[in-house]
Amino acid sequence: MSRKLLYITIYLLLFSGSSPLFGQNSPSGELKQLDRLSKREQVKELSRLCWQNRERQTDKAIKYGLQGIKIAKAEGYDKELATLYNYVGVLYQHYKYEIQKGISYYDLGLPLSLQVKDSVEIAYVYNNLGDAFYKIGNIPLAFEYAKKSMAIFERLHNAPGIAYSYINMGELSRINEKYGTALDYFRKAIALRQTFNDSTGIASANLEIARTLFLKGQTDSAMHYFRRSLEKHKQINNKNYMAYSMQGMGDVFLRKAQYDSAYVYFKGALKLCRERKNPTGEIDSQLGMAKVLANTGKEKEGEQMLDEALSNARKSKLTPIILKVYKTKGEFYHQLKEFRKSSGNYQNYVATYDSLFSVLQYQTLSEVKDRFQMAEQLNRVHQDLKAKQKDQIYGIIIIVLLLVLSVVLVLRHRTVSRLSAELLQSNRSKDKILSIISHDLVSSFNVLLGTSELLMEDLEEEDLKRAKSNGRLIQKTSEETYRFISNLLTWARSQQHTIRLYKEEFDLTRLLTEVESMFDNQARMKEIQFHVNAGAELMVDADRNLLQIVLVNLLNNALKFTRRGGTIELSVEKEDGQVKISVKDNGIGISPERMAQLFKNQTIDSLPGTSNEKGTGLGLFLCREFVEMHGGEIHVSSVEGEGSEFWFTLPVS
Incomplete structure (x- = not known):
């Protein structure tokens, strides 16, 4: 079987219902069919499978990624290994909701990307780190990584990367309540993604616009974008973002006191999040349902829902989520006028926040220290890239100059050849002219000399009839010779351009x-x-x-x-x-x-x-x-x- 045919077979198996890759066998058994490929091709295929299956079969996608990492490490494929570390980090952060584990994989991939001087991968790692620190609440670090990522992507003119950076910068602007700036970033992301038909990215940007408009208090406009986001995510079957869109619609209905509609959307979002095993989405849905229950006289059910949400938040070990639950519980009990319980939850919120602040301070200092050397190394990478680009430019200039010189030499050769041919022809013409001139002038003067002698004899013999005839011949020959010489002189002047x-x-x-x-x-x-x-x-x-x-x-x-x-x-x-x-x-x-x-x-x-x-x-x-x-x-x-x-x-x- 040829290599091309093998790729086609793998492709058909991946996208058919009978594909063994999506059966109950272990990944090692499923990947035996890749043994016919070279090691580098196996790594590339595993990398493709890892990224392709991130949404619908996250666990299998992680196994593909880890298998690819194992081969890449053994074979020393640093460039491919850096990409796989980044992929697996994204899977843990966005699909397994283990953000710290995701950061650990980014930390493994970043030095390799620097080592192989892969600027694109460096930018993506920075982008992912910025998003990760945003999720855990470290806004200063998130902002720094987002800026670094955008700077590299813009220098490389990498449109997909720039679009990702716009989303990150928009989220950071929103958390600082710069809603106008945030909307500008999200809309720029949509416009850019439309140029390369990124339907998934366009759908997610619509969701971010909806969230921003909701925070601005523009509920009707927010509802329009939440609905658009839901519709677009249904088309691509992204259940997580369908759930986020439904949560947003629930928040709009809650603010409008349309509690029945709000509850329906929160409940639908909860179901989707549980299907996708999305703990943060599940907690947000539970908090929304608890608020509805508090407003509809179902305090006990609401209290039970909040306790369940707190338990899930503690399991996730995501401090920002725990803070959100404590804040919601404080508001819940305050609305019920149970001020002691409300105060206790607010106190827990403050204590957790203080703890988080200390952690973030340490984390930020640690990151600054750990990344300092990498920043220096990245700077050297940029200098090497600039030097390489200069060498390439100099090489191109030399090639262009050589081409120009070659063209000049060819044209000069052709011109010399043409002029030589013209000169040769001119010389031949002039030789012919001189030959004609010498012949015709000699002939004319011979006629004149001969006829004048005859004229003299005729006059001596007093033969006037023959003398008149020879005189007319002399006149005719003289006139022809005159015109001949006149044309010749005029031609000579024209040749000298006088x-x-x-x-x-x-x-x-x-x-x-x-x-x-x-x-x-x-x-x-x-x-x-x-x-x-x-x-x-x-x-x-x-x-x-x-x-x-x-x-x-x-x-x-x-x-x-x-x-x-x-x-x-x-x-x-x-x-x-x-x-x-x-x-x-x-x-x-x-x-x-x-x-x-x-x-x-x-x-x-x-x-x-x-x-x-x-x-x-x-x-x-x-x-x-x-x-x-x-x-x-x-x-x-x-x-x-x-x-x-x-x-x-x-x-x-």
Whole structure:
């Protein structure tokens, strides 16, 4: 059987009616099935069973706890042992009503919790000690432990522990008649417990609110909370707290002189307390019934009930309970005008109180002495915890710094790699540019030199026809070389980022006409017709020289790739709050592959024109840069074999 399957089997046995764990066998026999678990797992399982059964089968829960303590001690499991001591202490205090025995177990668990530096368990031990001293009437010690417990829980942000501390602080505030403060603590406990669905804790806090309101004299509000507490404790089948709620309701009815109802609730509470073998609850119920009997003319029955309560109080050895019985008896006989008996009980009350005061003084001094060393040790634990937290923080900071450094190095590596790739590409582009420049310039000058020699020969031979032809060739070559060098110089300036915008307001229509006239000779040589579509003057705020370069390049490309006898159309119009300038031709068009590479500086690949015109491929890149400097965009559309249209936009002046 796997370990997981074994846990499931144990769980089913625990919660089924046929579970041997809840039969008549001895705990040692019942726990034989745990032998397959490791020792530590056995301790943890016994600890779980101990706490789980604290309410419905307290005796068995104690036996589970003691068995777990035995194993934990033998194996040296100090952390688990400290928890078990605390659990067993709670069982004796709250369910067996042996408070001193509960304190003895807390005393065993506290040094172990300090030794293993378990701050949570230390806080719970302090919380339980505070509650125990509250029950036996040592309010100063109860207050000190409650404060220590709350301080630790709040530092650890332990919500369940903080809620327990609120209850303790509320009870201590109430005993000092600070009812408003007490109610605040109880309500804060409810609000906190709602965040983690602690129905048991919420129910008990409602009971404490009811008790506080009753002491304030707000009986109707108190009755509301007593009823709510009773309802909630019925839902979780907590008979002890059902009894406490019924006692509170009995007190309300008694104060309202509704004696029959009061008696019914006190009697119901007495029955539940006897079922749970709860002596303090039984005594409180008897005292309530005796008060009802005193008010309904049943003095003998009331006297008998008080004597029974005193006997039970002496058996419990709880001095605060004995004091409560003597006080109630004194009030009982005073109401019956039996002043001698009343005085005797008050005298017993005073003598018992004096005895209790002496005991509490000794107890407080002893606790202060015994706990001094523990306080010092706890302080060292806190210092160790702080040092450990600092080490953890420093470790986290170092890890974060290493991560940041790693990220920086990775980003730096990527940046260097990217820049290296860009530099390599740039170098390749520049090599290609230099190659093109050297080839095209040499070719152009060879043409000029060769043609000029032919021109000289023609002039010497007085062949004017051939001289005119060679002169036109020289002019054409010179113009192409000029534009070539002009684009090259402009590109070089743009690469050095020395070009700046010098905006001015001017007429764009006039600029188009001027640029068109610059190409009249070339257009006539190729028999190409220009059409300018522009209306009246259109003012723009732009750099006139840069726009002229853009238009010159676009018109030059249109002339270059338009066949003889073709047409070129220049137009300007306002569109969607912008000025649109377009150059459209019916030339050879552009293939889709070349379209994708236009306007990019990486590609310096110029095709010859329809008359074998040369180019650098830099023109369109410059056009894009200069248009974008103005905040505009440049686009192209083309159908191969049918022509192209280049257009760009500018913001309206």
